[in-house]
Amino acid sequence: xAVGKNLREDPQVLIQAINEICLELDTIRLMxxxxxxxxxxxxxxxxxxxxxxxxxxxxxxxxxCVTSQGYIDAAIDATRLDNVTLCTYGDMLRxxxxxxxxxxxxxxxxxxxxxxxxxxxxRYAGANKDRQVIFLSVGFETTAPAxxxxxxxxxxxxxxxxxxxxxxxxxxxxxxxxxxxxxxPIDGFLLPGHVSVIIGSDAYADLVDVHAKCCAVAGFxxxxxxxxxxxxxxxxxxxxPRLENVYGVAVSGAGNRHALSSLDRVFDEADTVWRAMGTIxxxxxxxxxxxxxxxxxxxxxxxxxxxxxxxxxxxxEVIQGRLDPPDCALFGAECTHEQPIGPCMVSGEGTCAAWYxxxxxxxxxxxx
Amino acid sequence: MCLAVPGxxxxxxxxxxxxxxxxxxxxxxxxxxxxxxxxDAAVGDWVLVHAGFAITLxxxxxxxxxxxxxxxAGLVESFPESDS
Numbered sequence: 086x087a088v089g090k091n092l093r094e095d096p097q098v099l100i101q102a103i104n105e106i107c108l109e110l111d112t113i114r115l116m117x118x119x120x121x122x123x124x125x126x127x128x129x130x131x132x133x134x135x136x137x138x139x140x141x142x143x144x145x146x147x148x149x150c151v152t153s154q155g156y157i158d159a160a161i162d163a164t165r166l167d168n169v170t171l172c173t174y175g176d177m178l179r180x181x182x183x184x185x186x187x188x189x190x191x192x193x194x195x196x197x198x199x200x201x202x203x204x205x206x207x208r209y210a211g212a213n214k215d216r217q218v219i220f221l222s223v224g225f226e227t228t229a230p231a232x233x234x235x236x237x238x239x240x241x242x243x244x245x246x247x248x249x250x251x252x253x254x255x256x257x258x259x260x261x262x263x264x265x266x267x268x269x270p271i272d273g274f275l276l277p278g279h280v281s282v283i284i285g286s287d288a289y290a291d292l293v294d295v296h297a298k299c300c301a302v303a304g305f306x307x308x309x310x311x312x313x314x315x316x317x318x319x320x321x322x323x324x325x326p327r328l329e330n331v332y333g334v335a336v337s338g339a340g341n342r343h344a345l346s347s348l349d350r351v352f353d354e355a356d357t358v359w360r361a362m363g364t365i366x367x368x369x370x371x372x373x374x375x376x377x378x379x380x381x382x383x384x385x386x387x388x389x390x391x392x393x394x395x396x397x398x399x400x401x402e403v404i405q406g407r408l409d410p411p412d413c414a415l416f417g418a419e420c421t422h423e424q425p426i427g428p429c430m431v432s433g434e435g436t437c438a439a440w441y442x443x444x445x446x447x448x449x450x451x452x453x
Numbered sequence: 454m455c456l457a458v459p460g461x462x463x464x465x466x467x468x469x470x471x472x473x474x475x476x477x478x479x480x481x482x483x484x485x486x487x488x489x490x491x492x493d494a495a496v497g498d499w500v501l502v503h504a505g506f507a508i509t510l511x512x513x514x515x516x517x518x519x520x521x522x523x524x525x526a527g528l529v530e531s532f533p534e535s536d537s
Contacts, residue, residue, distance in 0.1 A: 121456055128526045174504075202505025204487060224504075227457070231506040234489040238472065279457045282501065282509045305456075306522040334515045335501060341509060344490045 099311040100134050106318040107136040113321055114140045114270055115314065116406050118256065119277030120147030120434025121305055127443040129307040131314075139318065142406035145259045145359065146277055148223045148252070149176045149432035150404050153358040155390040156223075156252050157182040163219050163250070163387055164195035170213065172198045172206035173221040179431045183393060203235040203249075210239075210247040219381045223252040227279040229370055230344035233351035236372065236379050248381035251371055254357060256280050257288055258368035263405060264296050271406065273299030273317040278309070278332045285340025286330045297326045304332040351376055358392055360428065361401020400427035403436050410437040417441060457503035458529060459516035460484075462496050477502055479529070480520060 107113070117123050123143055126132045132141065145151050161182045164171050171187070178188045178199065191197040196216070200206050203220055210218040222232045232249060239247045256277065263269055276289060281302045292298045299320040303313035312331040320326055330336055348370065357369025372380045381387055394401065397415050402408035410416045410429070420426040422441050429435035458479060465475035465488065473488040477500065484502070488494045491507040499516040500507035511519075523529040 125526070125528075128528070129522075204485075204505045227503055227508070230490055230508075231487075231504050234487060234506065241471070279501070279503060279508065282457070304519070306519060335509050335511060341490055343492060344508065347490065 094308065094312065096308060096311055099308070099315050103139070103311070103315050103318050104136050106315070106322045107139050109322055110138065110318070112138045112140060113272045113318065114142055114406075115273045115275055115317055116142050116144045116271045117275045118144035118146040118260065119275075119280065120150065120432065120436070121279075122275055122277065122303070122310065123147075123436050124434055124439050125305040125307075126310060127439050129310070131307050131310050135314070139314070141275075142271070142409075143403060143436040144274075144406055145263070145362070145404045146225065146256065146280075147404065147429070147432050147434045147436070148225055148228070148254065149180060150400060150428045150435050151254060151259075151359045151362070152177075152180070152223055152252050152428065153360050153389065154183065154393040155358065156250070157186075158393075159387045159389050160219075160221055160250060161185060161187060161190055163381065163385060164190045164197060166217070166385055168215065168217050169219055169385075170196040170198060170209065170216045171219050171221065172200050172203075172209060174201075174223065175199045176432050176434075177221055177223065179425060180428045181395065181426065181431075203231050204238075207235055207238055207242075207244070207247060210244050211242065214246060216246060217384075218247050219385070220247070220249045221252065222249040223254075225254055225256055225277075225280050226283045226344075226348070227277075229253040229352065230283060230341070230347045233347035236351050236376055237347070239379055240376070248379050248384050249372070250381040250387065251352070251369070253352070253370035254359065255354070255368050255370070256284070257291070258365050259359060259362070260292065262362065262365045262368070264292075264298075269406065271298065272321055273301070273326070275310070275313055275317065276300055276302040278302060278304040278336065281330075281332065281336040281340070283341050283344045285338050286328060286336055287338040288340065289328055293326050293328050299326045300328040302328070302330040302332050302336055304335065358389070360392065360404070361394060362405065363392075395426050398427040400429040400437070403429050410440040413437070456528060457501040457508060458523060459499055459501055459511050459519045460486075461516075462486075462488075462494055462498050462500060462507075465494070465496055477507070480524075
């Protein structure tokens with residue numbers, strides 16, 4: 086595990102502190118909200134160094150994993166429209182729809198472009214005026230401001246052939262919905278670093294003030310995650326839930342006001358379907374009416390159909406922290422990274438993909 | 454998907470240009486980045502970049518630590534090279 090040159094703390098010291106604190110606690114359950122944390126905890130080896138009574142459960146912070154089946158199916162349908170080129174982040178390509186995936190559609194000859202940035206899609210639209218570009222705009226608050234800026238750029242350039250299909254989602258409403266459901270024995274939250282760059286750490290106040298949960302905002306490096314976990318364990322030990330920000334170099338209380346005002350300018354909050362969680366009020370972003378001509382649903386009459394889970398798929402429980410992947414009957418058998426059934430196995434940040442790739446050797450931490 | 458990578462700004466369109474674009478260097482890979490969300494970013498600053506947009510300034514020491522971790526963890530893929 087890398088030790089930073091600017092030695093804030095020694096990781097060994099942090100691990101020891103976590104272990105010592107946890108000796109004085111019963112089982113504690115921390116939710117790693119963000120898929121990037123899930124992967125980082127495995128990759129870095131941090132997970133395997135944690136005491137057995139510190140359970141880490143996954144949260145709904147994987148944009149691809151929480152995208153509803155209806156959205157995927159609408160995207161696949163869109164590839165059949167005349168002159169349409171679908172542009173998407175790479176993660177969406179292999180998510181299975183009701184019939185096939187974007188990857189299989191591409192193999193059948195559908196025009197699908199992988200983008201690192203939504204600006205790649207803007208460039209494509211500018212260079213291919215005979216094509217109608219639909220961008221699959223998914224992601225949380227880290228990514229939504231980029232989409233807002235892209236729509237403003239499309240407006241500035243008066244692009245006639247660029248639309249987005251918004252699947253953007255918001256983190257706090259989802260956490261609120263999970264806590265409101267009442268049957269989640271979560272003691273604390275490891276909060277996502279880059280969402281927090283945008284929304285600011287103040288955005289999580291209700292988790293402490295209303296729900297009395299321990300909270301720590303962290304980046305994705307091992308020292309960051311260890312500092313946050315130590316902070317959470319200490320809060321629990323002392324019975325003092327509060328919000329700590331160990332990623333102060335990047336995260337402020339108020340967040341990135343340019344990004345937030347971009348969102349306000351371009352999007353409205355909307356009730357949105359989360360995979361297997363149903364509709365969560367005001368948890369998603371839809372384009373404002375004034376930007377309707379950049380809305381793929383309006384331009385092409387696309388409808389987002391009902392949610393649908395492949396038989397036996399338990400991704401919904403996984404993303405709510407109710408199930409560890411190995412406890413799903415399909416895990417490692419019918420559902421593998423090579424032949425995924427649900428989005429948690431497909432996505433680079435999916436919990437099931439992380440457990441599958443890193444194997445039992447690194448999952449020991451936190452399992453009773 | 455929330456991965457954001459630190460890099461150093463090596464060029465920026467002048468004020469008054471249509472779009473606040475520039476080039477960020479990621480340990481040798483140069484990529485066009487929008488500074489719409491961090492409009493005060495200047496050449497020589499380090500920024501965290503997510504999906505083609507800078508999302509915050511970062512100090513150099515922190516940026517280098519983050520880069521080392523990403524490299525060791527194999528989380529940094531090769532960036533699409535900019536045409537510019």
